[in-house]
Amino acid sequence: MVEVTSSFNVGASKPEDYGDYFAWGETEPKEEYTWENYKWCDGDYTKLNKYCTKEQYGMVDNQTILQLCDDAAHTKLGGNWRMPTMEECQELVNLCTWTWTTVNGINGHVITGPNGNTIFLPATGAITTSGLQNAGESGYYWINSISTTNPYNANDIHNKPSTYGINAFSRYIGRPIRPVYDDRPPKRIGVFSVGAGKKV
Secondary structure (H helix, E strand, C coil): CCCEECCCCCCCCCCCCCCCCECCCCCCCCCCCCCCCCCCECCCCCCECCCCCCHHHECCCCCCECCHHHCHHHHHHCCCEECCCHHHHHHHHHHCEEEEEEECCEEEEEEECCCCCEEEEECCEEEECCEEECCCCCEEEEEEEECCCCCCEEEEEEEECCEEEEEEEECCCEECCCCEECCCCCCCCCCCECCCCCCC
């Protein structure tokens, strides 16, 4: 079975809704997003207590991929829903056409897959210690893995009017999640089936 991207973000009711924001590896939205209240550290990015690959940043467990119990898409939606993998997002970037547009007053990209199916990724912004930033100007969506360089960062797929791609940012930041439906464990199993009708 080929994996299918949802039409909506987790917590959204239509494609252009921003939905809920989550720190990476947390399963509930919250009022403030800081290192001090981030679940997987002890108050500071140098004191990670899970998903850590380097001693200078905390307790090393060499886990780099989210467990399903820490995957907000899976815990919120159940079944075979999960967050996307790096390889799946690379396929979105490399194999799909991205068109910046406005849907019902909301800026974002329409992403068209090789099969002609589409999804809309709204420019959701992100929530930092300063509150919601860059909504309507850029979007940031968590991937299910941490950075191979700095474990206090997690990978994301981002979109702006003139650019899109993969990056890594601080795990405490609140970002939306676009869930993926898959009958098999997260791994590369073929071209991302964009917008093939699954709705949350």
